[in-house]
Amino acid sequence: MPQQIEAVLRAKGSSGRPAQAAVDDLHRQQWTICTGSSGRHAQSAVDDSEKIFTELIHSIERRHSEVKELIRAQEKDEVSQAEGLLEQLEQEVTELRRRCAEMEQFSHTEDNILFLQRFKDHSTPPPPPPPPPLCLKSYLPPSLTKVGF
Template identity: 55%
Template sequence: MAKSGMFLSKNQFSCAICLDVLKDPVTIPCGHSYCKGCIEGSWDQDDHIGVYSCPQCRETFTPRPVLGRNIILAAIVDKLKKMGLQADPPLHCYAGPGDVACDVCTKRKHKAIKSCLVCLASYCETHLQPHYESPPLKKHKLVQATRHLQEKICSRHDKLLDVYCRTEQQCICLLCTMDEHRGHDTVSAAAERTEKQKQLGETQKKAQQRIQEREKELQDLRQAVESLRRSAQAAVEDSERIFTELIRSIERRRSEMKELIRDQEKAAASQAEILLEQLEQEIAELKRKDAELEQLSHTEDHIHFLQGCNSLSDPPGHTDLHSITFKPHFSFEAVRKSVSVL
């Protein structure tokens, strides 16, 4: 029975709670068996009425049943274990999509863990044991389980590809060296692997050196970009400060210029007001004198005419308008030019 690799049925010898082979089995009054430790921690109990339920069929018991070891069942399980029976493997042991299936399993295929290059088959953990125990099988070449075993076999001679033809640069079998590859430069696959490994090591070394150089260039470039960013930020801050100060200066200059223009406007207007008043007075005086002269020119009394002429001559203290300085075409062109220079 041990040699047959039989598996226990979960319904017969496994605990319905932990799903493992029964340990210290106990049987409750409803007939179901459990591991003692599992059932002790899995009773469904109503704390108010003290009713205990079976975890599997929900049958209730009052009071709680006494858990006595099922001696007969324990003996059977111990005997079966000694005979080599095993519990059902967990689901993850079975082969699924993308897994390499065992070539020996007859029912549901288990995952293969190794492939044999001599047997040209893949084996699960159970069926691989003969390769570890049998002296002839111990000499076989085991590799990680692969679905590409046929790629390692010569399609012409159905032998393992264990020779490398340097002339044709391809893997061949031993019989190929005596057939179409006779006289070619051939070595064992292991020897060519060693040589290729050295070349690969040199290539990898150069690649790693190139990677280091590129990483150094990348680091330098990142530092340059960061330096450029900081420099740009500093330039922005400086320009903001300069323009802020310039705007304040312009605002201040504008206020000063506005005040200057208003002051000049007031001075000129004041001067013009005085001149206007004087001009209005003189015009009134001249109009009065003109009226008197017009009236005098029509008199027939010669004495009255002569006396009137003397009295209508320019009176003493007459204001000379030309003594007042005023520019009738006053402008602020000079002010506008000084502002445009800014």
């Protein structure tokens, strides 16, 4: 039975089932020890328990590493998106400054009809694009968004 649990713990999974199987096995081993098994059997149970806990710890460390990698990847994506938005805003500011300079030039025109014609052509700004959504949860797999310790 401990060999089966070790195999399950080695298999990559996110449902939490391997951890529960390890805990169930430990409870069975404790019950066996408490019901009067021999010293050799007790030592074997202790050794098996240590192996299971070691594998469980390694499994948790692997998952921790995977989560950190996902968070770093998401951070890079968000920084890239933010840089893109910043560049877009800088372009919009440049365009608005250019239009402002043109309007200043038009305001010094003596011919009112010419001023109104030029103002009409430059008075409607382009609509701003919608901002992209930024959400940590959207980058994590579903198995990691429901983690409860």
